[in-house]
Amino acid sequence: MxxxxxxxxxxxxxxxxxxxxxxxxxxxxxxxxxxxQSVAQRLAEIQxxxxxxxxxxxxxxxxxxxxxVSHGHSLQRIAAMVLVTLLASGSGWVAGKYQGAKETAVRxxxxxxxxxxxxxVAVDAETQRIVLHLTSADPEKMQASLDQAELILAxxxxxxxxxxxxxxxxxPGLALFRADTSPFAKRxxxxxxxxxxxxxxxxxxxxQQLQQQGIEVDIIPGVDTxxxxxxxxxxxxxxxxxxxxx
Amino acid sequence: MDIFSRFSxxxxxxxxxxxxxxxxxxxAYAWCHDRYLADDLVQQTLYKAVKxxxxxxxxxxxxxxxxxxxxxxxxxxxxxxxxxxxxxxxxIFSDELTDELSETDQLVRAVRKxxxxxxxxxxxxxxxxxxxxxxxAEVAEALSIPQGTVMSRLxxxxxxxxxxxxxxxxxxxxxxxxxxVTPIK
Numbered sequence: 001m002x003x004x005x006x007x008x009x010x011x012x013x014x015x016x017x018x019x020x021x022x023x024x025x026x027x028x029x030x031x032x033x034x035x036x037q038s039v040a041q042r043l044a045e046i047q048x049x050x051x052x053x054x055x056x057x058x059x060x061x062x063x064x065x066x067x068x069v070s071h072g073h074s075l076q077r078i079a080a081m082v083l084v085t086l087l088a089s090g091s092g093w094v095a096g097k098y099q100g101a102k103e104t105a106v107r108x109x110x111x112x113x114x115x116x117x118x119x120x121v122a123v124d125a126e127t128q129r130i131v132l133h134l135t136s137a138d139p140e141k142m143q144a145s146l147d148q149a150e151l152i153l154a155x156x157x158x159x160x161x162x163x164x165x166x167x168x169x170x171x172p173g174l175a176l177f178r179a180d181t182s183p184f185a186k187r188x189x190x191x192x193x194x195x196x197x198x199x200x201x202x203x204x205x206x207x208q209q210l211q212q213q214g215i216e217v218d219i220i221p222g223v224d225t226x227x228x229x230x231x232x233x234x235x236x237x238x239x240x241x242x243x244x245x246x
Numbered sequence: 247m248d249i250f251s252r253f254s255x256x257x258x259x260x261x262x263x264x265x266x267x268x269x270x271x272x273x274a275y276a277w278c279h280d281r282y283l284a285d286d287l288v289q290q291t292l293y294k295a296v297k298x299x300x301x302x303x304x305x306x307x308x309x310x311x312x313x314x315x316x317x318x319x320x321x322x323x324x325x326x327x328x329x330x331x332x333x334x335x336x337x338i339f340s341d342e343l344t345d346e347l348s349e350t351d352q353l354v355r356a357v358r359k360x361x362x363x364x365x366x367x368x369x370x371x372x373x374x375x376x377x378x379x380x381x382x383a384e385v386a387e388a389l390s391i392p393q394g395t396v397m398s399r400l401x402x403x404x405x406x407x408x409x410x411x412x413x414x415x416x417x418x419x420x421x422x423x424x425x426x427v428t429p430i431k
Binding site: 010011014015018019020045046049050052053054055056057060061062135136138141170171172205228229230233234237243245 | 271272275276281282283285286289290293323326353354357358361372373375376377381382397398400401404405407408411
């Protein structure tokens with residue numbers, strides 16, 4: 001490293017402040033900063049800005065939804081684990097369910113930290129409950145969300161296993177549920193008529209944001225506008241629903 | 247490995263993921279400055295982490311792995327947004343500002359505004375180093391970029407930030423409060 005303080009690169013000074021130099025370079029810059037006021041000033045400026053950035057994000061706005069913490073095993077949880085284990089360790093017909101049980105177990109491992117409703121694991125083995133999350137106004141993605149919902153619901157009728165599907169749209173994805181922008185309004189009406197267990201959620205926050213921009217938002221009839229996407233997804237996660245971004 | 251060992255491992259991972267939630271949220275917020283989007287991104291990140299937990303080879307690198315997933319979720323979001331709206335036209339601070347701000351609040355606002363206007367790559371590096379104390383090597387791993395790129399992006403980010411803070415509309419208040427900040431020893 002050069003000992004000419006004018007040629008000290010900003011990158012080296014940054015690395016000094018961030019503690020990302022080897023001891024040799026560190027000592028050399030430290031010595032230079034003691035000998036040259038200009039080096040000390042440059043270092044001080046970087047340090048101050050680093051402190052400012054840290055300070056600016058010390059207290060950040062929290063999402064409205066809180067995430068409760070797990071409080072250890074309950075009898076229900078242990079029962080659910082045993083049930084999943086039994087499903088997973090069986091043979092013959094049960095073996096066919098093994099993959100599904102494993103998937104359920106994976107989801108459960110995550111959900112157990114945000115829910116105490118362990119019974120959801122057992123219910124999942126029979127009832128499919130899924131939230132499809134749409135954040136894009138890409139017509140292909142809009143169609144994909146509707147296709148996926150229909151596939152699950154039609155399949156559930158076929159297999160005589162109940163299924164519940166929710167499509168939650170926010171951000172640009174809200175366009176799917178706006179009467180003035182949706183390319184699929186007719187299909188949505190058909191799906192609603194055919195599948196009572198299909199729920200459609202338009203994010204209240206996304207609607208509010210558009211309204212704040214002076215845009216009149218006309219939502220397709222039958223689409224729920226009572227909660228934000230985040231709230232809804234969190235609630236459904238707590239209840240053991242699967243989550244699938246489209 | 248029996249099913250109980252798997253459960254035990256998953257339980258351990260879920261605990262670790264839960265403990266990382268706040269940290270991830272802060273990073274996501276510093277990248278997008280929107281509490282709802284940040285929460286969505288964290289939700290997606292944790293979901294993907296659970297789904298792909300077998301890809302985590304080194305548990306000690308969990309935070310970098312999660313940042314990698316978070317960054318990918320954010321890139322996906324940007325890609326989907328690019329054709330839809332001009333993000334510069336959105337006032338990202340509209341929901342958290344009041345008319346009467348204390349000096350500290352004004353400084354916080356000025357810094358966040360300056361950070362928000364940095365190019366995404368620079369913003370990511372700056373926040374991982376300054377907020378989370380990642381080393382340059384860790385940032386390189388988390389964002390899948392060379393360490394030299396980390397250093398140059400950080401350098402550009404800090405220079406831009408310095409300039410913006412110097413000549414911005416909040417200059418007076420920044421200078422006033424800058425004097426109150428104790429330099430790092």
